[in-house]
Amino acid sequence: MPNSNKEATKGVVAMTIACLIWGFSPLYYKVLSHIPPLEILAHRTIWSFVIFAFVLFVQNRLPTLLKLFSSLKSVAVVAVAALMISGNWFAFIFSIQNGHAVEAALGYYIFPLVAVLLGKLLFGETLSKVQWSAVAMASVAVSLLTYGLGVAPWISLFVAASFGFYGVVKKRIDAGPVVSVTGEVALLVPIALGVLFMVHSRGDGHFGTAAWENSMLIFSGILTALPLMLFSYATQRNRLSTVGLLQYINPTAQFFCAVAIFGEPFGFWHALAFGLIWLGLALYSGSSLAQDRASRKNAVAL
Incomplete structure (x- = not known):
């Protein structure tokens, strides 16, 4: 048991560090505001592929990557996942560079509730009354923000939806996260190289x-x-409920960067919408923890 607790603690530390990196990454993209988002996305795709491929090579797992491309159906699923995650990355970079970091943070707050709704609609997963209430609060929050600002928070909705559908597609990929993402960026590399070729041929490229x-x-x-x-x-090393709760560090850090560091506007309608989202997430998280405890008690009883 002590060893198990030690491994769980390592997992919590790893997840916290990951979420802090994601959460404060807006600072990095803000520094590169003079470089177009598409050019940054192309470099992000290429260099992440190099790193992922090197890791798999060192681990002698490259054959596992090749299995992803063993059939046209598998390639098609990976391609759709690549499209979803690249769209999500582009929207995030664009939002940071163009003063919409608050919307990006809101999108990642909404995402868990979108994922719950997609689970119900696409996989027939059951939702408790509390979880339905959380989803309803997210809907009301978006409606109020749309009314108050006079325009829908399209970036928030796209960020949440693209990441949500990315998760849906990932359920159909029979590979671990590192292997599957390597496959996704591998399909995007030729496009990224094409983008950089066009950019540099015009003399507008920043690399070099x-x-x-x-x-x-x-x-x-x-x-x-x-x-x-x-x-x-x-x-x-951790229960999914623990991982899920820790993931809220990411949008919270993004929100801090947007308001406290970038000085983006955060008015009454933002506060109302975020308040409802936070309340919905609190209800959803509490319900998920209760379900997790109940399932563990049942497992022990059996």
Whole structure:
């Protein structure tokens, strides 16, 4: 038992570090605001592939990666996942660079509730009354924000929906997180190289112009790969309910960056919407913890 507790603690530390990296990554993308989001996304794709492929090579797991491309159906599923995650990455980078970091944070707060709703609609998963209430609160929050600002929070909705559908597609990929993401970025690499070729052929490319820019663009690969590997490490050592609660560190840190560091506006309608989302997440998390305790008691009883 002591050893098990020690491993769980390591998992919590790993998950916390991963969420802090994700949460404070807006600071990195803000520094690169002079570089177009699509160019940054291309570099993020290429350099993360290099890192993931190297890790799999060292672990002698490259044959596992090749299995993802063993059939057209498998390639198609991985391609859809790649489309979802690249769209999510682009929206996030765009929002940070264009003063919409608050919306991005809201999107990642909404995501767990979107995932619950997708689970119900697509997989027939049952929802408790409390969980339905949490989903309803998210809907009301988005409606109020749309009314108050006069425009729907499209970035928030896209971030939440793209990440939610990404999770749906990932359930159909029979591979671990590192292997599957390596496959996804592998399919995106040719597109990324094409983007960079066009950008540099026009003389607008930023890679190779300054050492610090080169380093920052290469670092985008580390910024992508490291937290995902930490996430994988944590999920192997902790209950999903624990991992789920710790994930709220990510949008909370993003929210802090947006309001406290970037000085983005946060008015009455934002406060009302965020308040409802936070209340909904509290209810949802409490319900999930209760279900987790109940299932563990049943397992012990059996």
